[in-house]
């Protein structure tokens with residue numbers, strides 16, 4: 001397709017590496033690692049992708065992770081994702097990974113991080129994609145376990161740019177992870193992000209901001225339930241990394257037409273669109289963009305705004321943001337014609353303030 005979204009550069013800020021594990025890869029890795037699975041073919045596995053909610057999805061997602069055993073597995077998975085992302089216009093990725101789910105199976109954290117980092121090392125040259133890694137703690141485990149994980153990651157901190165919080169949200173508040181986030185920020189100089197307000201209440205977004213020092217909120221769509229929170233997010237331009245296909249597949253919204261993305265953009269929130277677990281939710285970044293463009297009737301100006309927002313929210317230097325945004329402008333003019341902003345009635349901010 002030659003649509004606007006496919007011609008623009010994008011930053012992918014909310015993708016779980018383990019969520020890029022496509023069904024054929026699950027089968028290949030299981031074979032080479034002699035791991036037995038409850039599914040006998042990729043088709044049988046994909047037929048099981050009918051999720052009722054987040055926990056239902058996570059049960060299958062963690063089960064499939066059992067095939068990831070060696071450094072080569074983590075390398076190959078990362079390289080396959082980057083090759084695919086390049087085709088979808090991704091220029092910068094900040095990738096989540098969940099070491100605890102592998103460590104509980106006896107896989108060393110060094111195996112996980114070294115494997116991922118070795119694929120990322122050649123990424124800019126090979127795929128034209130700059131990379132950063134965000135290590136997530138599983139919120140359905142304890143804060144003490146998260147601290148142990150962070151301490152065991154110490155030799156690999158140079159490979160990380162941030163920490164995150166993911167897994168089953170309901171009943172697992174950010175408040176449990178204050179110490180580990182403080183250590184990550186203050187002792188290791190890492191960025192902080194957190195999943196919040198996906199299935200859980202908007203109160204968890206406040207906690208992620210105020211207790212964990214989160215600089216971005218992953219999902220955050222339930223902020224709409226709290227007008228004061230919305231006002232705070234707008235005033236401070238706190239980024240929300242929104243994953244529309246994920247939200248629909250996990251029942252957060254009944255269908256794409258009911259998604260709040262359009263409303264969030266109109267309210268002036270710093271939202272961007274991402275893919276979460278693309279192997280499981282029906283598509284990568286461009287698939288998510290096309291879904292919202294069609295399902296919500298987003299304008300070209302809104303698509304351009306989403307591209308700009310994706311870089312604005314990234315943990316990259318201001319000069320890089322400006323370069324990417326300049327390229328976005330060039331592509332928009334080429335695709336939409338000079339002066340497209342006036343014709344589109346765009347509300348895009350030409351001075352984003354960095």
Ligand code: ADE
Pocket residue numbers: 016019054166167168195198246276277
């Ligand atoms: N881990 C992988 N995908 C997730 C999601 N959508 N929410 C929370 N944790 C996750």
Ligand code: ZN
Pocket residue numbers: 014016166195218276
């Ligand atoms: Zn996620």
